[in-house]
Amino acid sequence: MRDASTSAHEPVTDTELGNLVAHWRAANYLAVGQIYLKGNPLLGEPLRPEHIKPRLLGHWGTSPGLNLVHTHLNRVVKARDQDALCVWGPGHGGPAVLANAWLEGSYSETYPDIGRDADGMARLFHQFSFPGGVPSHVAPETPGSIHEGGELGYSLSHAYGAAFDNPDLLVACVIGDGEAETGPLAASWHSNKFLDPVRDGAVLPILHLNGYKIANPTVLARVPEPELDDLLRGYGHEVLHVTGDEPYAVHRAMTEAMDTALDTIALIQRTARDGGVTERPRWPVIVLRTPKGWTGPSTVDGLPVEGTWRAHQVPLPAVRENPEHLRQLEAWLRSYRPEELFDHDGRPLPHVLACVPEGARRLGSNPRANGGLLLRDLPVPALEPYAVQVDRPGATLHEPTRVLGDLLESVMEATSERRDFRVVGPDETASNRLQALYGATGKAWQATVLPVDEHLDRHGRVMEILSEHTCQGWLEGYLLTGRHGLFSCYEAFVHIVDSMVNQHIKWLKVSRSLPWRRPIASLNYLLTSHVWRQDHNGFSHQDPGFVDHVLNKSPEVVRVYLPPDTNTLLSVAEHVLHSRDYVNVVVAGKQPCFDWLSLDEARAHCARGLGVWEWAGTEREGEEPDVVLACAGDVPTQEVLAAAQLIRHQLPQLALRVVNVVDLARLLPETEHPHGLSDSQYDALFTRDRPVIFAYHGYPWLIHRLAYRRAGHPNLHVHGYRESGTTTTPFDMVVRNNMDRYQLVMDVIDRVPGLAVRATRARQAMEDARLRHHTWIREHGTDLPEVADWTWQPETGGGDGPPR
Structure with missing residues (x-):
């Protein structure tokens, strides 16, 4: 473990430290205001119940720690002209991230109606967790964010994904100690084994241990510090600690830790890029221990709050009804001394913004956090050199x-x-x-x-x-x-x-x-x-x-x-x-x-999303079919075409239509999905009153759900996976789930009115084939020859039907 005090940088001056603390106090004030206030944002008058929101929603407990991190990221980004963004793992700390975006000005640039003044502050407070406003979590609405606050466990993998192929980018990642207990987060620590110090950027994990989740202590906050260090070193990190609750001491330690971490990152990248060093480095990680709900009410109704799980969301829950809670809230807000942070028009004073970088260097304005700004078209080559030759369906x-x-x-x-x-x-x-x-x-x-x-x-x-x-x-x-x-x-x-x-x-x-x-x-x-x-x-x-x-x-x-x-x-x-x-x-x-379509045919078919394969059916132009065989998926398509071939041979008088579906959403009504079909389009393909035997790749009830509003739904009979699986032959899988060609033919015979009487022998031949299949695979361990060697030969009837 490296101690944070070993940084090669000069320590901050008392003035610089005071400015950092002032910025942090301002962010804390704004975070509390968002949770509680809908009026009187600068406390220009005594706080009254009508200034308080009727529903108090939000998360205070993590906000002071996030404000600390944001403040110190501002400092190093500005001092080093560093390209940086931050992934906020405790994303339910939305008040903190919004507060800092407002302070740096990026929020007002994104939302001009929320200016960086008293009126804008009032709007910032009022909109938070309010109908028609913004969510309490960090969300897409939050400038600078790439991580939704509800995504517990994914922050570190998101951070590494952002750093890959961004060699100049620093991605800080705040990991909450509750989030650190999840499986996805635990696995993502290994991402440093994939981070290339030459071609990729850097990730700085900041493990924020405030001790509690919603109602319970957290594992990593309670294990002995040497054990935690061993864990993080085992993951491949060099550990820096920042611990305490005295603001100036914690801020000084955080400046030293951040400088040490960024010096280490710069050295790793320089030695890899200039010196050709290939040994896997130990990247820094900061372990930040501050109280949950730091600087908030220490006790409420005689119970401890600051530093406990009770600070997680809203420490003073009854402010509108309870005069003592209202008094505590006003004292809490005034403890940040807002008159020293904002002028009489509500604008942050210059010393509060002394640490804030400018332009695209602000965390809320980095274009990488709005990736579409940087996106270039992907150079996908023309498909012709890669396409397979298809002279006729099913020949290759x-x-x-x-x-x-x-x-x-x-x-x-x-x-x-x-x-x-x-x-x-x-x-x-x-x-x-x-x-x-x-x-x-x-x-x-x-x-x-x-x-x-x-x-x-x-x-x-x-x-x-x-x-x-x-x-x-x-x-x-x-x-x-x-x-x-x-x-x-x-x-x-x-x-x-x-x-x-x-x-x-x-x-x-x-x-x-x-x-x-x-x-x-x-x-x-x-x-x-x-x-x-x-x-x-x-x-x-x-x-x-x-x-x-x-x-x-x-x-x-x-x-x-x-x-x-x-x-x-x-x-x-x-x-x-x-x-x-x-x-x-x-x-x-x-x-x-099997290859069914040429490239041009495939493109046209995919553009439609579904369509009739006329070459596979037997219907006469201008007449409705007797039955529709539909399919979606490669194996279902093969089984439907094999069934169609059997029908051509066994039941040549039947008018058969074959429909293949590539885009499943086409089955939905146009009112429910942009790719959906109108009723008239759907009926033109599937008919309104003829049996539709549908072989589908997945669970059959999905097709029913997609098509349940259609007029022909009572005639829709879907075959698909029915949780009947094992290690077996390919064809046995479709037989076990009643999606095989023989079952499909039997279903056609059973569903087409009047056909069952006329096609008794054909149906019996299908049943016999399925019985032979069961005996054959248990003796030979392979599929029936007429299945294994099957090819599409509609003109001659293919394999001449099941052997007698």
Whole structure:
């Protein structure tokens, strides 16, 4: 452990220290005012109940510590002309971050109606946690923020994501001691093993230990200090401590700690960039211990508050009704001596702003915290060199994600100088057939490298860590600061980030309503190794429900695509990589898959989002079909086409329509999603009264939910994953879940009026095929030959139906 007093910088003068304390007092005053006041912002008259908000909402306990950090970041940013932003992990301390944004002037520049004067102060106070105002958490509305206050556990991974490929940027990250107990935060400490001191910026973690969560003590605040030091050193950090409750002493210690930390960072970067040092450094971390609710009421109603969990939210809860609480609040506010901090017009006095940097150096004005300002178009090459040749449907097979990997390699190569594209994933890049990326870049790695290792690269831009939370946090931080990326993951385990994607979707939804927030690159998921092809892993790796989760969210933000083959995957990838302000979920297989569409056909099909594959059906032009076979997903598409081929041979008189869906949101009404279909468009494809047999990649009830308002919904019969999984053959997976070609044909026979009597023999042949399948796989361990060797041959009836 290094003591903070070892800084090489000269200590601050008493005048400078007094100015820092004054800035901190002003921020504390503004934080308290936001929680309580709707009038009398400068206490120009005695405080009365009508000056108090009717509902008191907000978090005081963490605010004084956040104000301390903000004050001292201001000092070092100004003194060093440092490009910096801060991720506020205790984001419920919104009063503090808003107070500092107002003090530095960035808030008034963003919201001109809230000036830096008495009227503006009154508006600042009134709007906080008030209907029509702003949230109590740090949020998209907060200038300088890239982290939503409700995202407990993700601050450090967001900070590292912001620092990657930003070599001049310092990202401070305040970690609350409650947040530090979460699994995502614990894993994200390892991000320093991926931070390149040559090509990346620096992250300065500030672990703020104020001792309590909402109602309980926190683990890291109660372990002995040597044990905490050992933990942080084990994570690869050099520890600096700032501890106390006497303001001047704490502020002096904080100046020394910040100078020491930034001197250390500068030395690490200089030796790596100029001296070629490749040994992984020990980056500094500051452990800040201050009381929860510092400078607030020490006791309320005879109970201790300052330094306890009772200071977490609103220390004086009954100010309007309780005269003693009102008296305590006024004494609390006046203890900051606002007359020494603001002039009679409410403007901060010069000595209060002495530490504040100017222009884009202010934390609330850094353009990297509004990443769309810096975003450049991604150089995605033309698709033609990567597309597979399709002379006729189903004649060839390719591994879709392997072909996509070739495209991504070119994108990675094209961004090698500008370094604004990364691919993240939990140890699955090669498993997901994207290893072509290694032709353009290696895997980021700063720890030990052994001779047996492959593709590890200190400057790499493929990032793998077996923590989906950390991957998600890295990518979010990277995108929010103006870059592009892709998250590749096994389909079943992307659920681990459900709550994280929730928050990102909410962030995007709110950002879209803020004209000053510029659009950022979309968060793109590639989900593969999917439910139908988990040959090695079985039931534990079979869960297609992430799509359900995402489609429950804000429709203007979320998109879900299920490309049925390689060229449609390329077309979808081109679209999502160019898109802005969306969360795009793309589900595609990595196993060999039939090629159905040429590139031009794929582009047209993806542009429509769904459509009739006329070459697969038998309906006559101008007449409605007897039945519709619909599909979404690569395996369901294959099974539907195999079923269509059987119908062509066994039931040639049946008028069959085949509809393939790429964009799931197209099934929604146009009133519920921007991609939705009108009722007339939907009916034109699926009919109003004919049976629709739908083979879907995921849980069947999602399709019902999307289409439940349609006139033809009573005729919709969906086959999909029904939680029947195991380690088995590919075809047995669809049989177990009643989505196989034989079951689909039987469903057609059962659903088309009058067909069951005429097609008894055909239906029995389908049942017999399923029975043979069960016997065959248990004897041979492989799928039936007519399944394993199947190809699309509609003219001749394909495999001539199930063998007798």
